[in-house]
Amino acid sequence: MNRQRTRAAALWVCCVALASIVVARAHYITDLSAFLPAHPTPTQQLLVDQLRDGPASRLILAAIDQGERSARARVSMAMARRLRADPQFASVNNGEPVSAQRDREFLFRHRYLLSDRVTAAHFSADGLHAAIADSIEELASPAGLLLKSLLPTDPTGEMLHILDELERMPQPATADGIWVSPSGTRALLVAQTAAGGSDTDAQESAIKAIRAAFIAALSESPDSGTKALQLKLSGPGVFAVDARAKIERAAVRLSIVSGILVVTLLFAVYRSATALALGLAPVASGAVIGVAAVALGFGAVHGITLGFGITLIGESVDYSIYFFVQSHATAAQSWQRAWWPTIRLGMLTSVVGFASLLPSGFPGLAQLGLYSISGLVAAALVTRFVLPALLPRGFVIHDVAPLGARVAGLLRPVRRTSGRAIAAFAVALAGAALVVLLRHQGTLWNRELAALSPISAADQDFDAKLRADLGAADVRELVVVSGPTLESALELAEHAATALAVLVDAKVIGAFDSPANYLPSMATQKARRDSLPDARQLRANIRQASADLGLNEAVLQPFFADVESARQAPLIGAQDLQGTSLGTGFDALIMHQKNRWNAILPLHAAAGAQAVDTARVRAALQEAQLTAAQALDLKQESDGLYAGYLTEAIRMSLTGVLAIIVLLLVALRSPLRVARVMAPLLLAVLAVAAGLALSGVQLTILHLVGMLLIVAVGSNYALFFDRQASVHEPGGESLTLASLVIANASTVIAFGLLSFSQIPVLVALGATVAPGAFLALLFAAVLARTEPPRA
Amino acid sequence: MMPRVAGVLSRVAGLLLLAALGGASGDLDQVMALLAQRQHGRVEFIEQQFLAVLKRPVESSGELRYDAPDRLEKRTLLPKKETLELAGGILTTQRGARRRVLDLHRYPQILPLVESIRATLAGDRAALERVFRIEFAGSVERWSLTLEPLDQELLRTVKQVQIDGSRDQLHRIEIRQADGDRSLMTLRTPAAP
Numbered sequence: 001m002n003r004q005r006t007r008a009a010a011l012w013v014c015c016v017a018l019a020s021i022v023v024a025r026a027h028y029i030t031d032l033s034a035f036l037p038a039h040p041t042p043t044q045q046l047l048v049d050q051l052r053d054g055p056a057s058r059l060i061l062a063a064i065d066q067g068e069r070s071a072r073a074r075v076s077m078a079m080a081r082r083l084r085a086d087p088q089f090a091s092v093n094n095g096e097p098v099s100a101q102r103d104r105e106f107l108f109r110h111r112y113l114l115s116d117r118v119t120a121a122h123f124s125a126d127g128l129h130a131a132i133a134d135s136i137e138e139l140a141s142p143a144g145l146l147l148k149s150l151l152p153t154d155p156t157g158e159m160l161h162i163l164d165e166l167e168r169m170p171q172p173a174t175a176d177g178i179w180v181s182p183s184g185t186r187a188l189l190v191a192q193t194a195a196g197g198s199d200t201d202a203q204e205s206a207i208k209a210i211r212a213a214f215i216a217a218l219s220e221s222p223d224s225g226t227k228a229l230q231l232k233l234s235g236p237g238v239f240a241v242d243a244r245a246k247i248e249r250a251a252v253r254l255s256i257v258s259g260i261l262v263v264t265l266l267f268a269v270y271r272s273a274t275a276l277a278l279g280l281a282p283v284a285s286g287a288v289i290g291v292a293a294v295a296l297g298f299g300a301v302h303g304i305t306l307g308f309g310i311t312l313i314g315e316s317v318d319y320s321i322y323f324f325v326q327s328h329a330t331a332a333q334s335w336q337r338a339w340w341p342t343i344r345l346g347m348l349t350s351v352v353g354f355a356s357l358l359p360s361g362f363p364g365l366a367q368l369g370l371y372s373i374s375g376l377v378a379a380a381l382v383t384r385f386v387l388p389a390l391l392p393r394g395f396v397i398h399d400v401a402p403l404g405a406r407v408a409g410l411l412r413p414v415r416r417t418s419g420r421a422i423a424a425f426a427v428a429l430a431g432a433a434l435v436v437l438l439r440h441q442g443t444l445w446n447r448e449l450a451a452l453s454p455i456s457a458a459d460q461d462f463d464a465k466l467r468a469d470l471g472a473a474d475v476r477e478l479v480v481v482s483g484p485t486l487e488s489a490l491e492l493a494e495h496a497a498t499a500l501a502v503l504v505d506a507k508v509i510g511a512f513d514s515p516a517n518y519l520p521s522m523a524t525q526k527a528r529r530d531s532l533p534d535a536r537q538l539r540a541n542i543r544q545a546s547a548d549l550g551l552n553e554a555v556l557q558p559f560f561a562d563v564e565s566a567r568q569a570p571l572i573g574a575q576d577l578q579g580t581s582l583g584t585g586f587d588a589l590i591m592h593q594k595n596r597w598n599a600i601l602p603l604h605a606a607a608g609a610q611a612v613d614t615a616r617v618r619a620a621l622q623e624a625q626l627t628a629a630q631a632l633d634l635k636q637e638s639d640g641l642y643a644g645y646l647t648e649a650i651r652m653s654l655t656g657v658l659a660i661i662v663l664l665l666v667a668l669r670s671p672l673r674v675a676r677v678m679a680p681l682l683l684a685v686l687a688v689a690a691g692l693a694l695s696g697v698q699l700t701i702l703h704l705v706g707m708l709l710i711v712a713v714g715s716n717y718a719l720f721f722d723r724q725a726s727v728h729e730p731g732g733e734s735l736t737l738a739s740l741v742i743a744n745a746s747t748v749i750a751f752g753l754l755s756f757s758q759i760p761v762l763v764a765l766g767a768t769v770a771p772g773a774f775l776a777l778l779f780a781a782v783l784a785r786t787e788p789p790r791a
Numbered sequence: 792m793m794p795r796v797a798g799v800l801s802r803v804a805g806l807l808l809l810a811a812l813g814g815a816s817g818d819l820d821q822v823m824a825l826l827a828q829r830q831h832g833r834v835e836f837i838e839q840q841f842l843a844v845l846k847r848p849v850e851s852s853g854e855l856r857y858d859a860p861d862r863l864e865k866r867t868l869l870p871k872k873e874t875l876e877l878a879g880g881i882l883t884t885q886r887g888a889r890r891r892v893l894d895l896h897r898y899p900q901i902l903p904l905v906e907s908i909r910a911t912l913a914g915d916r917a918a919l920e921r922v923f924r925i926e927f928a929g930s931v932e933r934w935s936l937t938l939e940p941l942d943q944e945l946l947r948t949v950k951q952v953q954i955d956g957s958r959d960q961l962h963r964i965e966i967r968q969a970d971g972d973r974s975l976m977t978l979r980t981p982a983a984p
Contacts, residue, residue, distance in 0.1 A: 137871055139842060139849060141884055146900060148972070151844050164889065177896040550846040 005389035019292035026295035055588035057197025064187040067229035072187035073176035078217035091584035094189040095179035115158040118528040125544035131156035203237030271398035279320035282379035290375030316379035318743035325739035350712035356656030362645040404734030433690035446698035447643040477612040489597035490521035499624035515589035680779030706768025714776030721784035825959040827914030
């Protein structure tokens, strides 16, 4: 016996040590991918990439609020100057024409490769006549003064055409030379980080740099105008950093507080430090082994899984409570005989329930399933085999039987009530809850991913407001084409642009951007270069074209020289864009992954329209036989993804409940007993769901996980009452009640605290499990039969 | 005697000089005040541009509308329809389907051209003096305002703007550019319908 004990303890130490090594070396992921499918379709993969590292994920929006208008402009410019020198940022735009000079030089030098008007017809006598006549008319406008100097080198107005095309994208309002909100009360600045949005550390450092630049800009011009200025930041990276900090803070604080409370409770009950220390062994072992199992099973652990991990404490701490309280009256060996089978069945019930989550396509949920299963099994096994081994000889905790007796006293009026009345009460309660749920049927579930977001509604509103102010920076709908090479992706982007241009003309969409606007494909560039006539032909065409235009042909010498050198010049590649704002624009719209190049064409809604009609965009792309092009509505796609998970999770949970019923049927061999065990659990779940619906809470996937936990934790309660009803041992009821009340109190404390956090995910869990666990115990106690069944 | 006469004469001359000077400054203020009173205006224009790159001048005509204090609209009807609207420092041009928006803060070269006309129409002497050195000649009935950019950078594109008018009406705006090109706009109040 002793050898066996030593072996169990040694095995336990080895397992925990090994698991600790795995935990220490595991890879932890804190980005969004916990919410993204493990085996995505190409569209979902695109969505994942976009959300993680796409151009939208890398934007930090900054608003300078309050203070005086001129001070806002001054600070915006000073901040932008500082941030532009920081390599953390791919671009910093506040509406100032800073890179304008370099950009213009680049555009001008390569205008015959970049302008989509460059064709053979454009350079024929007729084409030149039309283009030059147009340029001459432009000279009459006030801007003509700017154009006049261009005429001798660029009589066809290619430069102006390129600028016009680039400026087609909606631009924010400007005042004092910088971007402002339409009302002019906020100065706006958009920074694009070099790192992807999923790199939360890089985002955090970029945010710090922006704040530092603001402080520095303030101290550069300290006067009354700048004193009141406020900086507000928004964007995916800001949200991610904020969420991480909030979750970390909440997790640490809640763990400490609930740890202290539970330890205090247990100490008050046990009155023994040894028991307290031993009691935490199953919990700690379960947590370590759970994380290790996830790390081994999935390769990496999502941060959110650890967050859910608190849930495990709720059940695993119960095991040691049962052990200490119930083994009080008997020796450990008789506890193993008398009580362990019930705990084992309760554990198996929970395992079966959580196993239903394993096949989930939502990695966060699948990991939670594995974590809970392995953690619970570990905690139960440690309680069964290790705790008795570690227990000092003759060890007893403070006698809690009086507590159980007092609870039994409270239950006495209930016990006197007829079974029929209690059944009627239960049916009525279930019926009322069902009526409430049916009434709220339409709004019961929240199918938007934002429901899980730890970002407050106020912050989300502010983000939406800033995006509306900026117009151009909001990327929600986009078309993505991809090819095996950059060239093929650009060619497809040009092809898609032709189809999209039709939609712009039809006002289905307002505008779109394309990487090919900044860097046309080699094929297009070559076609344009080849269409330029040779020097002799060009002179002949110009002579014919300018006959009736009154143009002084002699001034066009620079034009002839430029066209000739454009004919000889090499084509431009991505590296030529470096150092211009066009390069930044291009980089933001091209994504290179392994052997794929994705070209992204963001769409902007037509004036007055809220969103882009993605269906019409899809139809247009199909018509153009661009089968490889994908039209994505980022919000709709991510909501769709989440709604899919939710539906899947609901189905899985129902399967889990069915599996639990089957397990109980096999174990208890009596449909009536199974019904007695399940009734309080289902009643508790119904009551909690109805309560949440009544208080206006929309249910999310986390509420569902919470309900599964109610069943998992509550099944132990119900099974103990069932056991009590079947064995009917003397003094058993008060011991059962005492252990259950203590276990329940620790669960309610741990989860109740969660509902005080500011993280919606944790609040959802807390608000479901705390009342649910309490109700499960209450209903289990009320519905329990104290008389042995009359066979 | 002589010294007394001389004294009187010199005093009279002095008074006359003062009156003349005061009159000029007063006339400018009076013209500005008259202009400032006008809330709306609508005139027809013919514009000729003399450019070195072209053998003959570019001619255009249309209508100018003004609403105090800073809205100016130039509708060119010939040779091609084009509208140009200035409101709050933002210049919007529309030619056919092509619409351009220029924030004048970004194009300091154009600003004096537009501001000379706008501030004159608004009777905003302070605004004019921020950008130009003003020379006033003539009388309220028939005046001529010569504006020269104060900024050396601007002088490299625009040399001078001359605006002629009578009372609160503008008749002629001539813009001389540094490279010798110039434009001449003649304005006419349309015949009452």
